[in-house]
Amino acid sequence: MNVKTRLAAWLLLSFAGCAGQAEKPGLPAIQSKPATSGQVPLSAAKPDSKPLPTVGAHQAASISGDYAGYPALSQFIDDMVKKHHFSRDYLNGLFSQARRKQWTLDYLAKSDQGLKSKPAQGAWSRYRAQFLDDRHINDGIAFWRKHRSALQRARQQYGVPEEYILGIMAVETTFGSSVGNHRIIDALTTLAFDYPRRAEYFRSELENFLLMTRGEGVDPAKPIGSFAGAMGLGQFMPGSFLQWAVDFNGDGHKDLWNPEDAVGSIANYFAQHGWQAGQPVVSAIKGKPVSLATLEPGLSHTYSLSQLQQLGITLAPPSPCPCDHPLHLLMLRHHSHDQYLIGHPNFYVITRYNQSTHYAMAVHELAQAIRSGVGEIADAGYRKK
Numbered sequence: 090m091n092v093k094t095r096l097a098a099w100l101l102l103s104f105a106g107c108a109g110q111a112e113k114p115g116l117p118a119i120q121s122k123p124a125t126s127g128q129v130p131l132s133a134a135k136p137d138s139k140p141l142p143t144v145g146a147h148q149a150a151s152i153s154g155d156y157a158g159y160p161a162l163s164q165f166i167d168d169m170v171k172k173h174h175f176s177r178d179y180l181n182g183l184f185s186q187a188r189r190k191q192w193t194l195d196y197l198a199k200s201d202q203g204l205k206s207k208p209a210q211g212a213w214s215r216y217r218a219q220f221l222d223d224r225h226i227n228d229g230i231a232f233w234r235k236h237r238s239a240l241q242r243a244r245q246q247y248g249v250p251e252e253y254i255l256g257i258m259a260v261e262t263t264f265g266s267s268v269g270n271h272r273i274i275d276a277l278t279t280l281a282f283d284y285p286r287r288a289e290y291f292r293s294e295l296e297n298f299l300l301m302t303r304g305e306g307v308d309p310a311k312p313i314g315s316f317a318g319a320m321g322l323g324q325f326m327p328g329s330f331l332q333w334a335v336d337f338n339g340d341g342h343k344d345l346w347n348p349e350d351a352v353g354s355i356a357n358y359f360a361q362h363g364w365q366a367g368q369p370v371v372s373a374i375k376g377k378p379v380s381l382a383t384l385e386p387g388l389s390h391t392y393s394l395s396q397l398q399q400l401g402i403t404l405a406p407p408s409p410c411p412c413d414h415p416l417h418l419l420m421l422r423h424h425s426h427d428q429y430l431i432g433h434p435n436f437y438v439i440t441r442y443n444q445s446t447h448y449a450m451a452v453h454e455l456a457q458a459i460r461s462g463v464g465e466i467a468d469a470g471y472r473k474k
């Protein structure tokens with residue numbers, strides 16, 4: 090995945106909260122992502138009674154470098170000292186080496202403008218082409234074969250099928266091949282103190298990052314990830330790490346870069362956001378109802394099955410459910426036509442990872458393609474259950 094694509098997935102992830110259909114191919118929408126991924130607000134974080142030791146020889150009496158003279162950073166450090174008992178000199182030393190990422194700010198300024206427009210003709214076709222290709226599918230099949238045991242264990246423990254865990258990792262990082270090249274401390278400091286539109290969110294994530302690294306015994310100057318601060322194979326933001334990451338290989342650490350921990354963490358994220366085992370994700374619509382254009386597509390509107398049926402809209406088989414749950418009308422703009430589908434609650438769960446119809450649909454289609462490709466191996470696994 091190229092950088093631009095990666096960033097696109099990002100803004101969709103993180104900034105998902107700011108647009109019900111934040112589907113801007115080529116634009117970043119942060120994950121794993123912004124309002125999506127459970128950030129822990131400063132006010133909600135619990136004070137630590139016995140702080141763990143910090144890691145890294147950071148020490149300074151005052152802040153120097155790019156972030157010298159930022160009153161908001163000084164206030165942030167005050168809060169970290171009072172709430173979480175960090176050493177002031179340690180944080181002064183750490184932030185003295187934080188770098189302001191002007192490229193990120195320039196990129197987001199352009200992207201923010203793009204968020205205001207609706208998907209154009211062919212938007213889904215262009216987005217889909219970035220992910221639904223042989224590389225993503227074949228790497229998914231290979232990952233399934235290599236980590237079959239962990240994926241099966243995740244399905245049994247969390248009720249999330251292997252292919253949807255793989256669909257997330259495919260779109261996010263192509264199974265770890267593009268996990269970002271930005272220092273998280275630079276990314277989050279830049280967005281927390283030089284990006285006013287999302288300052289509160291990113292200050293919360295910076296707090297979460299300091300708690301995460303201290304808890305895991307990691308030097309906060311070291312981790313690398315996306316320009317928005319997402320980390321590992323599933324591109325978790327620090328707040329998502331604190332709330333939903335799990336130690337799935339039992340080595341005593343929650344490591345977002347470890348394949349097994351990433352598998353368990355993504356499955357847990359889905360489970361905690363309401364994934365229903367055995368329930369459908371997307372259904373086709375039978376025929377071509379004329380009333381579709383009167384309905385509002387997207388994630389912010391839901392319809393009951395009876396409402397849809399009264400308008401002549403019925404789900405195409407197989408739809409193995411009573412479907413007595415909220416349904417979303419999904420509209421995908423191809424080059425030559427607009428496609429309408431029905432999204433079930435499990436589709437909505439995928440959008441909790443990244444609030445974008447395009448994102449969730451790419452995950453769904455990749456899941457089906459990878460599942461189909463694995464075929465016999467997966468079937469053998471199910472039979473053993």
Ligand SMILES: [Ca+2]
Nearest residue numbers: 336338340342
């Ligand atoms: Ca682990």
